[in-house]
Amino acid sequence: MxxxxxxxxxxxxxxAPIAVATPVILAQGxxxxxxxxxxxxxxxxxxxxxxxxxxxxxxxxxxxxxxxLAAGESLFGGGSLTGLKLGAEGTATGGQSRLLVRVPxxxxxxxxxxxxxxxxxxxxxxxxVGSAAxxxxxxxxxxxxxxxxxxxDVHVAATTAxxxxxxxxxxxxIAGRIDEAQLTSVSGPVTVSAQxxxxxxxxxxxxxxxxxxPLAATGSLDIETFGGPVQLEFPVGQRxxxxxxxxxxxxxxxxxxxxxxxxxLDLGTTAVRNGTTATITRLIGKGSGAAPPVTIRTFRGRITxxxxxxxx
Amino acid sequence: MNTPHDHExxxxxxxxxxxxxxxxxxxxxxxxxxxxxxxxxxxxxAEARSGAAVPPLVRSRPNRLTVSLAMLxxxxxxxxxxxxxxxRSRSDAADEAVAVAGTRTRAAAVTDDAASALLPEERTDPRxxxxxxxxxxxxxxxSDSVRSVRWPLQARAAIEASLAATETALASVRRAVRxxxxxxxxxDAIAVLRAKQLxxxxxxxxxxxxx
Numbered sequence: 001m002x003x004x005x006x007x008x009x010x011x012x013x014x015x016a017p018i019a020v021a022t023p024v025i026l027a028q029g030x031x032x033x034x035x036x037x038x039x040x041x042x043x044x045x046x047x048x049x050x051x052x053x054x055x056x057x058x059x060x061x062x063x064x065x066x067x068x069l070a071a072g073e074s075l076f077g078g079g080s081l082t083g084l085k086l087g088a089e090g091t092a093t094g095g096q097s098r099l100l101v102r103v104p105x106x107x108x109x110x111x112x113x114x115x116x117x118x119x120x121x122x123x124x125x126x127x128x129v130g131s132a133a134x135x136x137x138x139x140x141x142x143x144x145x146x147x148x149x150x151x152x153d154v155h156v157a158a159t160t161a162x163x164x165x166x167x168x169x170x171x172x173x174i175a176g177r178i179d180e181a182q183l184t185s186v187s188g189p190v191t192v193s194a195q196x197x198x199x200x201x202x203x204x205x206x207x208x209x210x211x212x213x214p215l216a217a218t219g220s221l222d223i224e225t226f227g228g229p230v231q232l233e234f235p236v237g238q239r240x241x242x243x244x245x246x247x248x249x250x251x252x253x254x255x256x257x258x259x260x261x262x263x264x265l266d267l268g269t270t271a272v273r274n275g276t277t278a279t280i281t282r283l284i285g286k287g288s289g290a291a292p293p294v295t296i297r298t299f300r301g302r303i304t305x306x307x308x309x310x311x312x
Numbered sequence: 313m314n315t316p317h318d319h320e321x322x323x324x325x326x327x328x329x330x331x332x333x334x335x336x337x338x339x340x341x342x343x344x345x346x347x348x349x350x351x352x353x354x355x356x357x358a359e360a361r362s363g364a365a366v367p368p369l370v371r372s373r374p375n376r377l378t379v380s381l382a383m384l385x386x387x388x389x390x391x392x393x394x395x396x397x398x399x400r401s402r403s404d405a406a407d408e409a410v411a412v413a414g415t416r417t418r419a420a421a422v423t424d425d426a427a428s429a430l431l432p433e434e435r436t437d438p439r440x441x442x443x444x445x446x447x448x449x450x451x452x453x454x455s456d457s458v459r460s461v462r463w464p465l466q467a468r469a470a471i472e473a474s475l476a477a478t479e480t481a482l483a484s485v486r487r488a489v490r491x492x493x494x495x496x497x498x499x500d501a502i503a504v505l506r507a508k509q510l511x512x513x514x515x516x517x518x519x520x521x522x523x
Contacts, residue, residue, distance in 0.1 A: 047523075049462050049523075091461065112519075112522050112523050113523065114462035114463060114464060114523050115462075115464040115466075115467075130519050130522060130523070131523075132462070132463050132464055132467035132519060132520075132523055133464040133466045133467040133470075148515065148519065150467040150470050150471060150516065150519065151464075151466050151467045151469070151470035166515065168470045168471065168473070168474040168512070169470050169473060169474065170470075186473075186474040186477055186478065186508070186512065187473070187474065187477050203508070205474075205477055205478055205481055205505070205508065206477055206481070224504070226481045226501065226505065227481065227484075245497075247488075247497050247498070247501075248488070275492075277497070299481075299484075299485065299497070299498070299501050300484065
């Protein structure tokens with residue numbers, strides 16, 4: 001039996017390192033570095049199945065991609081000066097891709113991701129990101145932003161004319177200086193902290209809605225939820241035409257007045273009740289002229305409007 | 313008259329005769345008997361038969377056993393290698409599949425429950441039919457291994473959970489309508505929720521094909 005034992009020992013010694021090393025080798029991706037010429041306002045579409053995709057605007061008339069690909073994925077790319085399509089393809093069998101794509105700063109950018117998280121910064125053209133399960137983070141001074149993630153979170157911190165953001169149960173977090181925004185979720189929370197708030201529309205079924213910031217004189221706020229609670233916070237003295245209706249919920253909150261302006265407005269006692277429906281229709285704040293409308297409709301949710309004092 | 317050559321030829325038999333004598337002097341080559349090949353064949357056959365009757369050598373037994381064991385151990389180690397390398401992805405997929413299955417079961421239960429309690433006007437509402445058709449299309453598409461190859465299971469679970477959430481909301485609104493048939497807000501809410509379901513499914517289908 002000794003030769004047999006020796007043989008088995010030898011086999012184990014030979015195969016054990018393979019057993020240990022194989023998953024490590026499989027998990028390691030391949031490094032990529034490639035570039036293409038592109039016009040400053042080119043349309044660029046990037047695909048990222050897994051991992052992390054970072055897109056960064058730069059002042060060159062070219063597109064460069066660097067990073068590592070997951071095992072099983074390969075790099076593709078091509079097109080013309082005005083239209084380029086690139087990214088990773090294939091099915092990852094080990095590890096995750098991590099790619100950095102530099103694009104002309106003013107390009108028209110489209111990104112599609114399966115499970116990859118996407119971060120876009122420094123692009124001033126239009127941005128359109130769609131992801132099935134990845135988180136999306138967009139920042140910068142941008143012409144317009146369209147972002148959708150089915151189950152991931154969406155974060156936009158931008159100065160932009162327009163934001164369209166959508167998710168189902170992810171979190172929508174929008175900040176910056178935004179002229180117009182349409183935000184939609186099913187059960188994911190929606191948080192807006194814009195300076196100032198322009199024309200903003202939010203729709204959700206059960207997601208919690210939180211809006212904080214000054215409402216522009218030309219702005220408007222339109223929020224519709226089924227059961228999601230709505231929390232508004234305006235600076236003291238904010239002028240607005242409130243039109244609030246909670247069909248099966250309640251309305252509450254305190255609107256503080258400017259110094260020397262009298263006692264704060266208690267919305268809970270101001271609301272008019274008709275059966276299970278509570279409504280408030282009134283002007284708040286000071287000043288003259290048309291007040292920006294604030295319209296909130298919720299079927300089962302609660303509406304809270306409060307004020308805060310801005311730091312001087 | 314004889315020339316010297318002729319004389320020599322007469323007294324000496326010459327080189328041809330000498331060669332012939334020399335050849336004749338060599339040992340005669342034996343020719344095989346006519347049945348030699350038949351005898352050889354019989355002998356070989358007999359030897360082969362007797363060889364088959366001999367039991368295998370004892371020392372061959374450990375060789376076969378060793379080879380078998382070695383093959384088994386290599387196969388086992390290869391199985392371990394494959395299992396190790398695939399275990400993580402499989403366990404993740406299994407967890408997600410369980411999540412999807414659970415969500416789908418809840419969604420189906422909610423859908424069945426809600427469908428049985430449709431309001432009379434909903435039964436003829438084309439939007440309800442559209443949502444049912446889109447839901448069926450979505451589930452077929454998202455189950456297609458080719459179309460949904462890059463669509464993570466958690467995103468599918470999110471769609472199903474969203475459908476379930478809106479169905480729950482619809483059931484709640486229906487109760488309000490039944491309590492107060494003149495509740496216009498509740499009736500509007502039904503239309504809005506149906507529209508949300510349609511948009512949700514259409515966006516999901518669009519992204520499914522784009523990704």
